Amino acid sequence: MKKIFLTLFLLLVLFFCSFPVFAQVPKEETLEGKIVSIKEEKEIKVMGKKQLYQKLELQITKGSLKNKIVTIESGNIPLANIQKYYRNDKVTINYSKDNNGKEAFYIKDYIRRTPLLVLFIIFIVLTIFIAKIRGLMSLLGMIFSFLMIFFSILPNILNGANPILAVILASLFIVPVTFYLSHGFNKKTTVAIFGTCISLVATGLLATVFIELTKLTGFTSEEAGFLQVFNQRSINMKGILLAGIIIGALGVLDDITISQAAVVFQLKETNRRLTQKELYNQAMNVGQDHISSMVNTLVLVYAGAALPLFLLFVHNPHSFSEVINYEMIAEEIVRTLVGSIGLILAVPITTYFAVKISS
Structure with missing residues (x-):
């Protein structure tokens, strides 16, 4: 009994003594x-x-x-x-x-608000001036994408939802709306939407497998630490890493799926006697050029974003085999390669659907 009273007394002392400490917080x-x-x-x-x-x-x-x-x-x-x-x-x-x-x-x-606003205005003016109505519609699609990210994906993740599920559900709205706004309501756009969605699923599955195999946690940035400290709910950082890979792939797939679908429909319109096999092979010849250019573009984009990390390879006292095991390096490698593989798969998938529908 004495121990209980002593413990309670000490707790009360600590409790009241803590008030001056809290009072000094500026x-x-x-x-x-x-x-x-x-x-x-x-x-x-x-x-x-x-x-x-x-x-x-x-x-x-x-x-x-x-x-x-x-x-x-x-x-x-x-x-x-x-x-x-x-x-x-x-x-x-x-x-x-x-x-x-x-x-x-x-x-x-x-x-920095003023120069950023000026840069944004230049971007809008050039887009509308050069691309005309298509440029305006693509800007509307961009606004819709941002609205979905900031008012659907991010709030759901912060409220404890599964990041992967939140991104996939949002993508089901982002893809058709942005594609139809930018490229119009036609068979070509519909094919590109199917190709993009299937490629996104493949990218998500591949990312899930290799995030698990490489034991990535998603805690390689300061932002991840701040999220866990200041957010009241627990956030699945591994899921956020995967969601980020899917969103990144979504931004690149638009270009290649639309281009590949357009190639198929143009070839069919030029020569309607082409068989499905001939049409597929000719379209894939163009698709190979798309792959070679877009993969290089994607790698350079990721490399530019992660350039400070790659400096770890320069004048590093540790060997390459050791540095490549750093989670921050492994995360960028997985992000780049998974995104590139999703891009590569999008070409034959989109070409196949385009050939079937155009025939």
């Missing part, structure tokens, strides 16, 4: 500001390494301290990437204030 806010002047700029040594130091005067342009002038030091702590700021640079600022009224400011990042 309140944080993200502000926006503009650098109005550089009060000091020099090179200093931090932990034996030279780096740029700046004392900046900023005007807050958005947030609870709007129009207030604050002074922020940059480069006074050791960082791998010290930015050099200039007058009129627009930045985001982390602002915190503890219970004693002590304020702290530091620059988080640049504000």
